[in-house]
Amino acid sequence: MQRPSILVTGASGALGSLVVRALGDGTARVIPGSRTPAPDDGRRIDFDDPASLRVGFAGIDRLLLVSTDELAVPGKREQQHRAAIEAAHRAGIGYVAYTSMPNPATSPAIFFAADHVATERMLAESRIPTGILRNGWYQENLLAYLPHIIADGSWFTAAGAGRIPHVAREDAARAAASLLQSAEPGIFDIAGPHPLTIEEIATAVETVLGRALRVVQVDSVRLAVELARQGVAASMIPMVVATEQNQHAGRFEIGPETTRRLIGRAPRPLHDFLRNYAEALLALVR
Ligand SMILES: NC(=O)c1ccc[n+]([C@@H]2O[C@H](COP(=O)([O-])OP(=O)(O)OC[C@H]3O[C@@H](n4cnc5c(N)ncnc54)[C@H](OP(=O)(O)O)[C@@H]3O)[C@@H](O)[C@H]2O)c1
Missing domain, CATH: 3.40.50.720 (NAD(P)-binding Rossmann-like Domain)
Structure with a gap:
């Protein structure tokens, strides 16, 4: 055609x-x-x-x-x-x-x-x-609640040891474009390069942004309470809680192979996102 x-x-x-x-x-x-x-x-x-x-x-x-x-x-x-x-x-x-x-x-x-x-x-x-x-969940989703967590200094999480491979929205877009160009049928998992625990994401925040975070494992009810106390928008809280429950259950543990094939390179790591958005993230920290 x-x-x-x-x-x-x-x-x-x-x-x-x-x-x-x-x-x-x-x-x-x-x-x-x-x-x-x-x-x-x-x-x-x-x-x-x-x-x-x-x-x-x-x-x-x-x-x-x-x-x-x-x-x-x-x-x-x-x-x-x-x-x-x-x-x-x-x-x-x-x-x-x-x-x-x-x-x-x-x-x-x-x-x-x-x-x-x-x-x-x-x-x-x-x-x-x-x-x-x-x-997979976009790295950019973190912009809605990470600044509140950084400001508080404590990352309350219900994800336990569960991992999530946040993907750059740009990479998801490139994967979609590639698929539309090839018209390949099938199911395609779109993910960032590394599924990470919340502890690992917190370490990345500390490394890139220089802000130390204490990770505190809690249940979902307490997580919702803490997010509200930290000032996360009420509309966002059910999404974060549901995400962490799903992460805890291992439902986000997806590798990068398909994304790499579609976009022709390794998907962008979370470190790059944190570096690129460092100014914006820190400006949002109150
Ligand atoms: N994986 C993730 O982390 C993640 C995060 C956020 C959202 N999502 C999902 O992925 C979609 C795209 O994400 P995004 O980041 O681009 O979100 P977004 O900027 O909020 O886009 C929402 C989209 O929904 C479209 N839409 C709303 N009502 C519509 C209607 N009646 N008919 C046709 N289109 C309609 C809008 O199109 P127009 O305004 O151009 O008509 C817009 O493109 C979202 O809608 C949501 O389903 C995924």
């Missing part, structure tokens, strides 16, 4: 915009899709608006379906993804890549894992050739 047309949904979002940029080498016709498309290029794509999908998916060869951030209303995200998959099928789109999460079917601690299980199933049932990107 000559220059396939690739539409990226959620193109104004953090991941979607990076994927559009990563695809920009001219080998494909790249079309940003968003509820708020740029005026001169891009198509309006709103999973809640069937007409936008009918018009927006017309003539598209490959699609990146970026999972929405609609977590407040139970069932809403699954409904949005169903609308997108049905519209993709009707439009004759030949390949869909989807941003899922690690081990969705065996991660009950993650309150939105069921959306990903359902979406992966809908894609399988659609019979559209599909690439499932099981994106």
Whole structure:
């Protein structure tokens, strides 16, 4: 196929915009899709608006379906993804890549894992050739709560000896772009180079940022209390607690091999993230 047309949904979002940029080498016709498309290029794509999908998916060869951030209303995200998959099928789109999460079917601690299980199933049932990107948690997620932990000096954790291989969002975007270019079907675990314990992450913070952290193992209830005391946003706390429960259960222990293959180099280590964001992280420490 000559220059396939690739539409990226959620193109104004953090991941979607990076994927559009990563695809920009001219080998494909790249079309940003968003509820708020740029005026001169891009198509309006709103999973809640069937007409936008009918018009927006017309003539598209490959699609990146970026999972929405609609977590407040139970069932809403699954409904949005169903609308997108049905519209993709009707439009004759030949390949869909989807941003899922690690081990969705065996991660009950993650309150939105069921959306990903359902979406992966809908894609399988659609019979559209599909690439499932099981994106690990982004390094950038740490920006929302690490400054509070640094300011407090104590890292309360419910993760025990469980490990998590945070991945740079940029690497996840490059992996998505690579998959869209190859249209390879399958399931792809996207992870950083090293699954780390909280103790190891705390040591990295001390090494790179020069801020010592005392790691204190607690249960999930105490973790939520301590995060609130440290000033972490109330909306963020259930996410951190669920993440650590899942980490404790070993559900994030994923190696970097697939990511390395897709992006053509080792994924960026957490040390690089801490170095690159050192100023921003320390500016947020109050
Ligand atoms: N692995 C991780 O650590 C992690 C972290 C955060 C989020 N996520 C998941 O990955 C997705 C992308 O992450 P991100 O960092 O780019 O988050 P983000 O910047 O918050 O992006 C949210 C995305 O949801 C899209 N969206 C919301 N409502 C939509 C609708 N009705 N129809 C179509 N698209 C809709 C938005 O698209 P437009 O505004 O362009 O329409 C936007 O791209 C998130 O939505 C979430 O499912 C994963």
